[in-house]
Amino acid sequence: MNDLSWINAALAAARPQAVGALLRYFRDLDRAEEAFQEAALRALKNWPQNGPPRDPAAWLIMVGRNAALDGVRKDARTVALPDDDAISDLDDVETPLAERLDGSHYRDDVLRLLFICCHPDLPATQQIALALRIVSGLTVKQIARAFLVSEAAMEQRITRAKQRVARADVPFEAPGPVERSQRLAAVMAMVYLVFNEGYSAGDGEARAALCDEAIRLSRLLLRLFQTEPEVMGLAALMILQHARARARFDADGEIILLEDQDRSRWNGELIGEGLALMDKAMRHNRPGAYQIQAAIAATHSRAVRAADTDWAGIDALYAALERMQPSPVITLNRAVATAKIAGPEAALAMIAPLESALSGYFHFYGARGAFLLQLGRTAEARTDFGRAIALANTPAEAAHIRRHLDRHLADAAAK
Amino acid sequence: MLYAVLCYHDENLVWSWSKEEDAVLMDKIGAVRGKLTAQGKLGASLRLMPTTAATTLRKNQDPPLVIDGPFAETKEQLLGFYILDVENLDAALDAAREIAKVNPGGAFEIRPIAVFNPDERTA
Numbered sequence: 001m002n003d004l005s006w007i008n009a010a011l012a013a014a015r016p017q018a019v020g021a022l023l024r025y026f027r028d029l030d031r032a033e034e035a036f037q038e039a040a041l042r043a044l045k046n047w048p049q050n051g052p053p054r055d056p057a058a059w060l061i062m063v064g065r066n067a068a069l070d071g072v073r074k075d076a077r078t079v080a081l082p083d084d085d086a087i088s089d090l091d092d093v094e095t096p097l098a099e100r101l102d103g104s105h106y107r108d109d110v111l112r113l114l115f116i117c118c119h120p121d122l123p124a125t126q127q128i129a130l131a132l133r134i135v136s137g138l139t140v141k142q143i144a145r146a147f148l149v150s151e152a153a154m155e156q157r158i159t160r161a162k163q164r165v166a167r168a169d170v171p172f173e174a175p176g177p178v179e180r181s182q183r184l185a186a187v188m189a190m191v192y193l194v195f196n197e198g199y200s201a202g203d204g205e206a207r208a209a210l211c212d213e214a215i216r217l218s219r220l221l222l223r224l225f226q227t228e229p230e231v232m233g234l235a236a237l238m239i240l241q242h243a244r245a246r247a248r249f250d251a252d253g254e255i256i257l258l259e260d261q262d263r264s265r266w267n268g269e270l271i272g273e274g275l276a277l278m279d280k281a282m283r284h285n286r287p288g289a290y291q292i293q294a295a296i297a298a299t300h301s302r303a304v305r306a307a308d309t310d311w312a313g314i315d316a317l318y319a320a321l322e323r324m325q326p327s328p329v330i331t332l333n334r335a336v337a338t339a340k341i342a343g344p345e346a347a348l349a350m351i352a353p354l355e356s357a358l359s360g361y362f363h364f365y366g367a368r369g370a371f372l373l374q375l376g377r378t379a380e381a382r383t384d385f386g387r388a389i390a391l392a393n394t395p396a397e398a399a400h401i402r403r404h405l406d407r408h409l410a411d412a413a414a415k
Numbered sequence: 416m417l418y419a420v421l422c423y424h425d426e427n428l429v430w431s432w433s434k435e436e437d438a439v440l441m442d443k444i445g446a447v448r449g450k451l452t453a454q455g456k457l458g459a460s461l462r463l464m465p466t467t468a469a470t471t472l473r474k475n476q477d478p479p480l481v482i483d484g485p486f487a488e489t490k491e492q493l494l495g496f497y498i499l500d501v502e503n504l505d506a507a508l509d510a511a512r513e514i515a516k517v518n519p520g521g522a523f524e525i526r527p528i529a530v531f532n533p534d535e536r537t538a
Contacts (some may be wrong), residue, residue, distance in 0.1 A: 005436050006520070013427040052520070055490060056428075212434075219430065222467040226484040235467065276468040280483060 003048045010047075011040050014057035015137045016220060020109030021061045022068075029116070029162050031068060033134065039064030107224050111180070114221070118186040121168045126161035127190045128197065133158050136213050145206040146197065184225065188234050188290065191217045195238045200393070211242050222277075232281035233291030236274045240297035243270035255400040259306035271301045292321045311340035328357040332364055335371075344371040362391040366401055381405075417458075417528035418507040420497040420514070424521025426465055429494060443517035451499075456510050458498035466492050491521055498528070 015036065022032035039060040053059040117131035129147075132138045138146075144154035191214050198210030218235035225231045247261035278298050281291050296317045303309040318334035332351055339347035348371050351364070358364035369384030385405045392398035432440070451457035466485035473480040485492060497514070501507050504525070511523045 005433075009431045009433075009436065010428055013425065013431040216430065219465055219467050220427075223484075226467075227482075232483075273464050273468055276464060280468070280470055283481065 004044075006052070007044060007047055010052065010056045011043065011060075012137055014060050016110045016113060016135050017057040017106055018060040018064065019134060020111075020113040021057075021105060022064050023113060023116075024105065024109055025065055026068065029134065029165060035064035035068040036060065038067040042067070110220065111224060114187045115183045116165055118183060118190045119165055119168055120186065121164050122161055124190070124193055126157055126164070127186075128194050129154060129157045130161040130165075131190055131217075132194065132210075132213065135217065138209075138213070142206060142209070146210050184221075184228070184231075187221065188231065191221065192234060192238070192290075195241075199241060208245065211238070211245065214238055215242060227284075229281040229284040229286050230288040230290050232277045233288060233294045236277035236281065237290055237294035237297055239270050239277070240274035240294060240301050243267040243274060243301065249396070253396055254403065255396050257400075258300060259309075261306075263304065263306075266301070274298065274301065287320070287324075289321060289325050292317050292324070296321075309340075311337050315341055328354040329361070329363075332358065332361075332367060336367060339371055339374070344374040347371050348375075360391060362388050362393060362397060362401075364388075365391065366404075369401075370404070416501065416503060416507075417531050418499040418501065418504075419526045419528055420499060420507070420511050421493055421524040421526060422495045422497070422521065423491040423524065424494050425490060426492045426494060428520070430465055440518060444514065447513050447517055451510055451513065456499055456501050456506070458500055460495070460497040462495040463493065494521075498531075 018039070019032050019036045022035045023029065026032050026035065042063055043056070043060065047053070113135055114131070117134055118127050122130065129143055132143050132146075133140065140155050140158065141151050143158075144151045147154065149157075194210055194217070195214035198207045198212075198214065215235070215238050218231070218238055222228075222231050222235050244258070244261065244266050246267065247263065247265040248256055250256055274294070275298055278291070278294055281294070296314055299310050299313050299317070315334060315337040318330060318337055322330050322334060331354060335347040335350045338350055348368065351368060351371075354364065365384040365388035369381045369388060372378075372381035372384060382405065385401050388401045389398045392401065448457055448460065469483075469485045471482040471484060471486045473482055499507050499510050501510060504527075507525050511525055515523060
């Protein structure tokens with residue numbers, strides 16, 4: 001690996017901790033971010049010459065902090081701090097400061113950073129944008145590309161988010177245990193939204209990067225909450241879903257349904273990690289929505305062939321999820337499993353009450369059309385598929401329904 | 416003499432490598448592994464999942480306590496190991512240096528193996 005890619009990986013890895021600590025010093029997101037940028041620039045110059053520091057995060061915090069203070073002091077025409085090029089490692093640094101940088105603040109610093117990005121005053125779109133910019137360090141351009149908006153629009157979204165956070169007067173002391181668990185839920189939701197942004201339309205490179213980033217954030221979160229089964233569940237859910245990434249799209253970028261995927265293209269290493277996390281989560285006997293969804297993904301992962309899928313198990317898991325978190329979308333998903341074990345008639349009955357709630361939802365008409373087709377009610381199915389195409393969010397979704405329709409109509413004609 | 420080469424590195428960093436960077440590195444390591452294997456110096460080697468997948472059994476009490484996470488919270492984590500079958504420490508260090516050349520950063524702990532029970536399962 002060359003210097004540059006090593007340094008970039010090191011900067012990405014150290015970023016949450018370093019920006020979190022700088023935020024603790026400066027109590028201002030912009031200043032913390034600028035200080036980190038400055039430190040990162042100096043790292044690019046310094047590290048190839050002096051070799052990488054033993055603790056890149058501590059180096060970046062020190063240098064970033066000094067650079068920012070330096071700027072302030074130059075303004076005030078006072079004495080500058082020692083040249084940071086002289087700092088090759090923490091050994092050179094005054095001990096008390098090094099100790100303060102060490103460990104104890106790590107958890108609170110990173111948490112505070114995540115909590116600020118998920119401040120309840122921020123709408124979800126701003127939370128995601130802010131987290132990807134501040135915590136993950138993606139460029140505005142990268143984020144804009146992933147969300148299919150202009151760079152200027154994304155810049156504005158992030159600026160607005162920062163202004164709101166500044167106005168909201170976020171407390172900078174370490175959050176108490178109750179607040180911690182409340183806001184943990186918000187952070188998990190944000191991370192899962194990042195993942196779904198990447199997953200839903202996916203094969204674009206910028207979007208796939210969002211899935212990787214969400215998984216990285218979940219591992220970070222899991223290191224902060226090592227014994228929290230829902231965090232294990234969230235990480236497992238995303239890892240298991242992402243394990244199927246290579247099999248989800250064909251050469252033309254069209255969606256391949258789970259049951260039609262070439263399972264040899266699933267990533268066995270990721271599946272192993274997802275299942276391992278599920279094993280850990282189950283031991284706690286504290287089920288939650290992420291764990292159940294992960295268990296559903298795990299059930300799919302365990303089926304060597306689509307025909308081996310334990311649909312009764314999946315149906316039961318969806319039933320549990322419905323009880324925990326009643327939602328028409330979950331019932332719709334359950335109906336797909338129900339159709340497999342009790343037939344399309346039962347599935348249609350299950351989703352009949354959902355139409356008014358899901359009348360704007362592409363998957364509702366796609367699923368109902370498929371059930372109707374199985375019952376030979378072709379004309380009604382065709383109407384539903386037409387609606388699904390009109391409601392599709394992406395060309396890949398629309399193409400998928402069209403292909404589904406074509407195939408079944410061809411099958412019907414051949415009979 | 417059998418040696419274990421225990422690989423320590425900052426897992427935050429290692430898991431921040433892009434897929435491409437990781438693949439390039441694994442290719443390079445694969446080449447060195449191939450060479451050492453051909454020379455009869457390298458036995459089994461393995462890469463561990465992130466410590467977030469780890470569970471620790473604390474057995475200084477009865478019954479032992481199951482704890483989520485790795486044994487120790489450290490800046491650098493045990494990420495994998497190689498088994499070497501070489502003459503002496505110098506030869507072990509030479510082999511470890513060859514691997515280190517393509518995989519810099521972190522540390523290798525070279526630890527002589529006292530008892531080695533091979534895999535005796537029948538297929």
